[in-house]
Structures are given as C-alpha cells and as structure tokens.
Amino acid sequence: MGNGSDRETRVVEQVLPRIRALVPLGWTVQAGPARTAGQYVTLRAPNGSTVGFTVVAPRTGMPTHLLLPVLRETARASDRPVLVVANYIGATLRDLLAAEGFSFADATGWVRLAVDNPLILLTGRGADRAPRDRTSSAVTRLNGIAANRTIRALTTSDLPLGVRALAAAAQVSPGSVSKLLVTLATEGAVDRDDTGRVTAVRARAVVRRWVADYGFTTSNRGAEFFIAPRGLSRTLQRLTSTPLVALTGSAAARTLLPDGVVPVVPLTLLAVYTPTPTSLAADLGLIPATASTANVVIAAPQDPDILSDDGVSVAPATLVLADLLTLPGRSDAEAEQLMNTLSVTNRSWEDTNGLRA
The missing domain is CATH 3.30.460 (Beta Polymerase; domain 2)
Structure with missing residues (x-):
C-alpha cells in the first residue's frame, strides 16, 4: 500500500492539523503509532466518548481497481472505520471514497470524516490541484499544446495504451506524455499497470482536470x-x-x-x-x-x-x-x-x- 510505516507516519502528521482545525471546541484528535497494527487516528469528545479510524496511506497514483478492494478488506477486518490519508487526494478519488463510505484527509485540507455511530460529519476544502512536488516528474499545469493533444488522444484511443503508443497518437514526445500521465494518475483520472500502460481512463475526470488549467480565451x-x-x-x-x-x-x-x-x-x-x-x-x-x-x-x-x-x-x-x-x-x-x-x-x-x- 505505501512505502513503509515511516512514510505513513509522516503523512498522518501532515493531515492531523487539517482535521484538528475542523473539530468542535473541546474535541481532541490523536494519532496512534502502533507499528505492528498500523496507524490509527482517534477523535475524543469532551464527554470522553471516542471514535477511532484505521489509517490507510496508499501510494501515489495507485490504481483504483487495486485500491478499493484493499480498503474494503481493511474495513471488514478492522473494528474501526477506514481513513484514507495522502499528501493530495484528487476530485475523482474523493468522489469515489465518499460514495464507498470511506473517510479521507489530505495535507492540502480536503477532509471528509463520516461516521454513523456516533454521528460525525467533518468536511474541509483543500487545493484544486496537487501541490508541486519538486522531486516528481509530473507536470503541474495542463495548459500547453502537448497536454491538448495528449488528452484528446487519451480519451479516444483503445486501451491498454503505452506511453510511446499514446505519444505517437498525439504526435508529441514520450517525455511529455509520461509527465502528464503521472499527474492524471495522481488525480485518479487514469489507472496504470506496473509497466506504465494506461489501463483505464475516466474521460470526464480527465477533461475536468484539464480545464482547471486550460481556458478557451487564455x-x-x-x-x-x-x-x-x-x-x-x-x-x-x-x-x-x-x-x-x-x-x-x-x-x-x-x-x-x-x-x-x-x-x-x-x-x-x-x-x-x-x-x-x-x-x-x-x-x-x-x-x-x-x-x-x-x-x-x-x-x-x-x-x-x-x-x-x-x-x-x-x-x-x-x-x-x-x-x-x-x-x-x-x-x-x-x-x-x-x-x-x-x-x-x-x-x-x-x-x-x-x-x-
């Protein structure tokens, strides 16, 4: 799922302030570092009642067809609701997690904690796009001609589709395609297999991510x-x-x-x-x-x-x-x-x- 408990702990530390900013006065939010059983986050009310979440920190760009079964199995095996944490959770994945009943929080401020018993619903708004990661090869703005051509080809080509095949269809460089796919995978708009081929495209999500940067008049x-x-x-x-x-x-x-x-x-x-x-x-x-x-x-x-x-x-x-x-x-x-x-x-x-x- 992730790159080890240390990375998971760092992500939890980044999202905790976002959750704490949303809880009512008198409530506390704590994280448990149980390395053998995984991370957990607990909300405690002023009357002493608590609700705990089992934390899952998926790796960046993990395909949803792999992520969802893991989350479902974690929910079945745990006595706590599941909380998905990440540096950034794109709109596409946020919609799916909410539809599946999973809570989530990211470091930019997107938060949705939903529990039926006791009844809790916390929501917070974060960034419209993933923050720039200087160690990543992903493009941060999809407003150039390479993005234009690649997105058009991506939404009309048969799958699975490799980087070089997509680059040929779009008539752009493989390097440009590779960078764009990192961004779209992070946003949950496409899925890729272990070889880097695109195995699923959510075209509506791709277009809506594109227009976060692209505009007819701009x-x-x-x-x-x-x-x-x-x-x-x-x-x-x-x-x-x-x-x-x-x-x-x-x-x-x-x-x-x-x-x-x-x-x-x-x-x-x-x-x-x-x-x-x-x-x-x-x-x-x-x-x-x-x-x-x-x-x-x-x-x-x-x-x-x-x-x-x-x-x-x-x-x-x-x-x-x-x-x-x-x-x-x-x-x-x-x-x-x-x-x-x-x-x-x-x-x-x-x-x-x-x-x-």
Missing part, C-alpha cells in the same frame, strides 16, 4: 469578441464554405449530438477557431464587442492541426467539451449532454462518479 491566441448584427444563423450560413475554420462550443456540440436530439440550451454564443480572427470577423461583417455583450468569439487555435483546408470543420469532441466548460457563459449542461452522448460508444465517458471500480 490558452488559445488572439481571442476576440464580436456581435453578429444579422444573427447567428446567418453567420453560420456564411461560414459554410470557409476554409481553415473550426466550430467549437455550443455550435460544435450540436453537430455531435445524434439526429433528433434537442440541445438542452439555445445557441447564444458562436465560438470559432481560425488562424486570423480579425480577418474572419471582417469577412463576416461582425462588430467588435465585449465579452459580456458578444454573441461571437473567435480565436486562433492552440493546435493549428485541428483546422482543415476543405472548409468549416468541427473541433475534436474532447476539445469542444473543454471549451464548453471554459467559454463565457459556460454551459455545464451542454457538456453533460455531449458526454452522455459520447458514453454510448465509448465507456470511458460513462458517468460513474468519475470512477469505475
């Missing part, structure tokens, strides 16, 4: 806002035969839905990729506007390979989702509808609280 170049004075329908008609243009956001999501499926929200913002946003806007007769008043936004894509010389194309589905989640007036509902559609043919997009065990 990661792409020259984003500009406009008003289509004659309406979006006319603007879309004029785009039909324009080369080097790719639809994204709401307009693209509509083309990716099955026939007969009605979008959950109306089209209010047309998002477009092209190498020269100002030139395209002039050709379409658009009027410059602010982000709050615009109904068209145009940007030069971070990855120019998504554009086609054959006319208007549609951005890759994973990129469309990232844009839906980061454009002004972001539409989680549209993103959810599109992910549900993708899950019909690709199980990686299934909604299982982000995890499959």
Whole structure:
C-alpha cells in the first residue's frame, strides 16, 4: 500500500492539523503509532466518548481497481472505520471514497470524516490541484499544446495504451506524455499497470482536470469578441464554405449530438477557431464587442492541426467539451449532454462518479 510505516507516519502528521482545525471546541484528535497494527487516528469528545479510524496511506497514483478492494478488506477486518490519508487526494478519488463510505484527509485540507455511530460529519476544502512536488516528474499545469493533444488522444484511443503508443497518437514526445500521465494518475483520472500502460481512463475526470488549467480565451491566441448584427444563423450560413475554420462550443456540440436530439440550451454564443480572427470577423461583417455583450468569439487555435483546408470543420469532441466548460457563459449542461452522448460508444465517458471500480 505505501512505502513503509515511516512514510505513513509522516503523512498522518501532515493531515492531523487539517482535521484538528475542523473539530468542535473541546474535541481532541490523536494519532496512534502502533507499528505492528498500523496507524490509527482517534477523535475524543469532551464527554470522553471516542471514535477511532484505521489509517490507510496508499501510494501515489495507485490504481483504483487495486485500491478499493484493499480498503474494503481493511474495513471488514478492522473494528474501526477506514481513513484514507495522502499528501493530495484528487476530485475523482474523493468522489469515489465518499460514495464507498470511506473517510479521507489530505495535507492540502480536503477532509471528509463520516461516521454513523456516533454521528460525525467533518468536511474541509483543500487545493484544486496537487501541490508541486519538486522531486516528481509530473507536470503541474495542463495548459500547453502537448497536454491538448495528449488528452484528446487519451480519451479516444483503445486501451491498454503505452506511453510511446499514446505519444505517437498525439504526435508529441514520450517525455511529455509520461509527465502528464503521472499527474492524471495522481488525480485518479487514469489507472496504470506496473509497466506504465494506461489501463483505464475516466474521460470526464480527465477533461475536468484539464480545464482547471486550460481556458478557451487564455490558452488559445488572439481571442476576440464580436456581435453578429444579422444573427447567428446567418453567420453560420456564411461560414459554410470557409476554409481553415473550426466550430467549437455550443455550435460544435450540436453537430455531435445524434439526429433528433434537442440541445438542452439555445445557441447564444458562436465560438470559432481560425488562424486570423480579425480577418474572419471582417469577412463576416461582425462588430467588435465585449465579452459580456458578444454573441461571437473567435480565436486562433492552440493546435493549428485541428483546422482543415476543405472548409468549416468541427473541433475534436474532447476539445469542444473543454471549451464548453471554459467559454463565457459556460454551459455545464451542454457538456453533460455531449458526454452522455459520447458514453454510448465509448465507456470511458460513462458517468460513474468519475470512477469505475
């Protein structure tokens, strides 16, 4: 599970202050260093009643299909509830642990201690992403072109998938892929086997981790806002035969839905990729506007390979989702509808609280 009791003790010492900050006045939190029986944490109320937790400190990036059986067996063999501790527990793993009834705490402040008898529920919020570990090879910000290409390939490729195969599919260096996978495994968004191959992808979790760093207007170049004075329908008609243009956001999501499926929200913002946003806007007769008043936004894509010389194309589905989640007036509902559609043919997009065990 971990790298020895010394490492486990260090992790417990890091998370204890986070738990102590949440307990009511008069309560105490103590750790037991029983090396032969493993670590435990005890909460003591002012009236002397206690509740103890058996501590489990999984190694960083441990696949969930291996972690969950261990936690379940530990719970069956122990007379205490299980408390998972780590330097950082990503959103995907937090959701699963809560669904399974396991408590958790990490060094950044994410805490959920839940016990039925006596009734206890403590929750605390920590960091949105794992703190930078200078000894780790993981990337800390997923906002570059290598991350863009790798995530798109990762969410569309067959599994299992090795680092070099993924790098070839994404057309990036194996080193970039390796660093990215360390981050995604730490977050619980992918599982890897002992050889480093990706064996499971939780595509919704991958995209949501990506958009913690990526943004349509911040990661792409020259984003500009406009008003289509004659309406979006006319603007879309004029785009039909324009080369080097790719639809994204709401307009693209509509083309990716099955026939007969009605979008959950109306089209209010047309998002477009092209190498020269100002030139395209002039050709379409658009009027410059602010982000709050615009109904068209145009940007030069971070990855120019998504554009086609054959006319208007549609951005890759994973990129469309990232844009839906980061454009002004972001539409989680549209993103959810599109992910549900993708899950019909690709199980990686299934909604299982982000995890499959």
